Amino acid sequence: MFACITGVGSYLPGQPVSNYSLIRRGIDTTDEWIVSRTGIKSRHLAEIGCTSSDLALEASHRALLSAGIHSGELDLIILATSTPDFIFPSTACLLQAKLGNHGAMAFDVQAVCSGFVYALSIAEKFIRSGSHKKVLVVGAEVFSRTLDWEDRATCVLFGDGAGAVVLEASENPGIIATASHADGSYHKILSAPGNVSNGKIIGDPFLRMDGPAVFKFAVNALADVAIECLEMAGLSSIDVDWLIPHQANTRIIESTAKKLGLPMENVIVTVDRHGNTSSASIPLALDVAVRDGRIQRGQKVMFVGVGGGFTWGAVLLEF
Numbered sequence: 001m002f003a004c005i006t007g008v009g010s011y012l013p014g015q016p017v018s019n020y021s022l023i024r025r026g027i028d029t030t031d032e033w034i035v036s037r038t039g040i041k042s043r044h045l046a047e048i049g050c051t052s053s054d055l056a057l058e059a060s061h062r063a064l065l066s067a068g069i070h071s072g073e074l075d076l077i078i079l080a081t082s083t084p085d086f087i088f089p090s091t092a093c094l095l096q097a098k099l100g101n102h103g104a105m106a107f108d109v110q111a112v113c114s115g116f117v118y119a120l121s122i123a124e125k126f127i128r129s130g131s132h133k134k135v136l137v138v139g140a141e142v143f144s145r146t147l148d149w150e151d152r153a154t155c156v157l158f159g160d161g162a163g164a165v166v167l168e169a170s171e172n173p174g175i176i177a178t179a180s181h182a183d184g185s186y187h188k189i190l191s192a193p194g195n196v197s198n199g200k201i202i203g204d205p206f207l208r209m210d211g212p213a214v215f216k217f218a219v220n221a222l223a224d225v226a227i228e229c230l231e232m233a234g235l236s237s238i239d240v241d242w243l244i245p246h247q248a249n250t251r252i253i254e255s256t257a258k259k260l261g262l263p264m265e266n267v268i269v270t271v272d273r274h275g276n277t278s279s280a281s282i283p284l285a286l287d288v289a290v291r292d293g294r295i296q297r298g299q300k301v302m303f304v305g306v307g308g309g310f311t312w313g314a315v316l317l318e319f
């Protein structure tokens with residue numbers, strides 16, 4: 001029994017916000033600095049009041065339409081987010097209510113930018129066990145809510161959005177291999193170390209990052225876990241038609257492709273238009289490449305993600 005992606009959808013809120021637009025809003029930066037360091041030219045930012053479940057709903061509707069199934073047929077909803085609507089209930093349950101599904105198991109996965117590959121790996125195991133047959137896997141984030149707009153080293157990097165896939169049990173190949181890891185001893189290099197307690201914010205509510213340390217960790221982790229996942233399947237990087245890495249930074253993406261010996265023609269890049277949308281970045285990039293016709297049925301696609309925690313993982317599949 002395989003877990004196959006039968007539908008893909010994504011959603012970006014509002015109009016693109018360019019680097020020049022951030023400068024006009026008062027951020028002390030330049031387009032040249034942002035593009036040369038990260039490749040980011042624009043991102044989408046959700047209006048105040050718009051939540052991760054709102055973005056997830058739009059992406060999910062599109063994925064369900066593309067799979068040709070109704071939300072009532074889902075028996076599992078897994079939503080990856082680090083920007084949940086509430087402390088509880090889970091954003092997956094809020095999405096379930098908005099979708100009008102009653103009774104499916106629903107829960108959130110919190111693995112920051114690796115959230116989507118973690119969620120997909122978990123969903124695959126539910127399907128492979130035979131316990132669940134139609135699963136909605138979503139990455140949805142409003143990372144703009146976590147940004148300190150006075151910190152130019154982080155606020156220019158992120159965007160908001162959501163991507164979703166429908167995963168169904170099938171006799172035909174789908175997900176071939178998965179690999180996931182975490183090492184919490186790196187939690188301090190990327191975190192939003194705040195919380196709410198007794199009605200007050202405790203700690204720091206904003207995202208904080210040691211950029212060079214994150215860069216160094218990410219390039220090694222992405223290539224290593226991609227190779228591990230390929231080896232599990234008895235394949236090598238020349239068998240991969242498309243690499244979809246977490247979209248944080250073009251320099252990290254290019255370095256990962258180089259380590260894997262993959263030409264950039266085989267790598268999907270959307271960070272220039274989306275910024276870093278954390279757990280939404282991989283399904284957003286997948287949807288772009290499926291809709292523009294680059295990714296075709298039967299091709300081998302590898303997702304590879306890394307994020308705060310630190311967490312990292314890969315999923316290899318036949319699309």
Ligand code: ACO
Pocket residue numbers: 028029030033034037038113152153154156157190209210211212213214215218246247248249276306307308
């Ligand atoms: N505009 C202009 N100048 C800036 C900006 C900005 N937006 N931000 C920082 N600077 C300045 C700094 O103040 C510093 O100036 P100084 O030398 O006068 O003190 C200078 O630029 C260099 O700062 P560094 O932090 O050393 O810049 P670096 O070349 O390392 O690039 C960056 C920073 C882009 C964050 C890089 O470290 C990086 O890409 N790290 C990876 C981080 C990442 O992608 N995180 C995403 C989240 S994690 C994830 O998704 C896996």
